[in-house]
Amino acid sequence: MSDPSTPFVGEPALLRTLAAAGLPATGRFLPKGGWVSRVWVGDEYVVRLSNGQFRDSFRHEATVADLLAGSEVPHARHLAHGDGPDGPWSVTERVPGRTLYEAWPEADSHTRQTMIESLGSALRALHRVPVTADLLPPWLADALAGKPWPAFHPPVVNATLQEVEAARRLPGRDSRLLTDVADWIQERLPLFATDVPVLVHGDLHGSNVMVDQGRVTSLIDFAEAVTQPADVELDTILRWCAKAREYPPTPSDQGLDETTLTEVPRWLHGAYPELFEREHLRDRLLFYDMYVELALYAHHPQPDVRQVSQNRITRLLAGHNHLDALAW
Template identity: 30%
Template sequence: MEQSRRNPMAMARARHALTQAGLDPSVELVAASSVTNEVWLTPTHVVRVNRRPNQRLRREAILGPGLPAEIGYPLVVAYGGRLGADWLVVRRVPGEVLSRCWPSMSVAQRRDAIRQLAAKLRRLHRTPGPADLPRIDAPQMLRSDTLSPVMSLLVALDQARALDHVDRGLIDDAEQMVFDLTPAIEPFDGDYLIHGDLTFENILWDGERITAILDFEWARTAPNDLELDVLLRFCCFPQLHVAPDYRHETHARDYADVPWWLADDYPELFSHPRQLDRLLLYSIAYDVRDLMSAPPRSAVELDDPHHAVNRLRATVQRRSHLDMLDTAVV
């Protein structure tokens, strides 16, 4: 947020988007926290600018108008831009980011929020994906359009053996684990939507109710329990998934009950006989993609316990965040 506020080019991109959307470009702009995009607020609209060359916001512009009303997704006003600077303008929805509110919420408020979230997720997971939704390289290296859902993951693991500062023995163990766990996710298909990046940064709360689930850039059709991969990461390591300005007040202990509450309210999401195996494979597929996107440039980077290499090692050694969760949930 602070970086955007100090960056005149970021503000210029937002004003250009307002102009292209037919809105007043001179209106006051307030930079909002975001982990992935440049986000600006006007009194009535939200402007998001994606600086990555993937046009994720185009997918959201296509998807948003077809989402069920219960999700609370805002009205799409306009989409445009170019590769590396595409933008989306939507109407503002009442509420504050849930992860900002969470530290000061009572246990009763938190419990009610999860009950509401479960209902909205169940509705989303019964929504067919639009036929014209462009494909996206998902956070997890798993695909439904290949002979095996793990083909791209296995290719990436093979490439990872050549990376500097990455233990080949770790990659061998991860590969074997993928072979062992793959039957748990087959067939890997789904006709209904998942959000794909479900953290509390993407949920709005007005003090009594969830008013909207936002940021559907990574939404796609997939098995509904794939939704748990990012969500459980968020619950266990929330400080890694929020904007820097309130990271210091974001603690895992405040989210410790969330997986259990969600399992109570949405038991179908946790009902597969091999649920833990599925989640472990989802986790490997996420971490390998992260590793290949940003390979370690020096051994010093591996001092970070949350580096993709260390997360992968924890999963292989069965001491990951998933293994720490009670088996009643996973």
């Protein structure tokens, strides 16, 4: 096995992808791990090869990149994408810096605050980008149509009751619990009646933010970008703050220590207060969390994960979840 810190350009799949993109195979490329992609970070380009789990995710990211062009959103310029013998591939420009996950442990408190405030400005810019009401990742559209679920977020408000019905059709689910959940959802759907959906990233945590010298240089991985209420963004961010160990950059890594993230909600609120100013915000966030847990309960292949979700759904019905541990 090669040392992942060793620069190289000779990986055949990398060479084939660069050739397909019409780019020279010159300079250094460092391999990096990921959950569903092989990644090579070059001097000028970042090359990704997907395992195909998320249908047309790179095409979706290219669509989002077109929306971001000319905006104030820090993002990497999309260069090319396609399908080849090694699977779906994408090439973007390399932006300065490293992930927030990588920079966080050694950063002092002032630098951490500056990075989160910069993230708040980036999110405000993102939520102002004009977008159609029907933007939905193809793989998520498939999942909502009844095909296999490759992932369980971001929340899609108008599909929440649909997840209750999906769970009801499967053996081993608690029908009485699901009846209570359906009533709970019906009571809270009016909270979203007047929302104006915006472009949300859908999966913002430390591994999907690039930083350099205390500022955000790019939001990355728009495979889950969707048109939803702006505070959907808080669902993942606050979940990351409360359960950071569940958000490692690769399956073999460890997530950050949650105790180092306690100030993040306050710093983000200071930079982007409008994101926190929706009426009944806590109830809305509980609703988003219910969607996530319902999707897991209805679709996850592992019984132990479904059991954990059932327990969390019971707590949500009582008004409790991971937000209880956060000061925000």
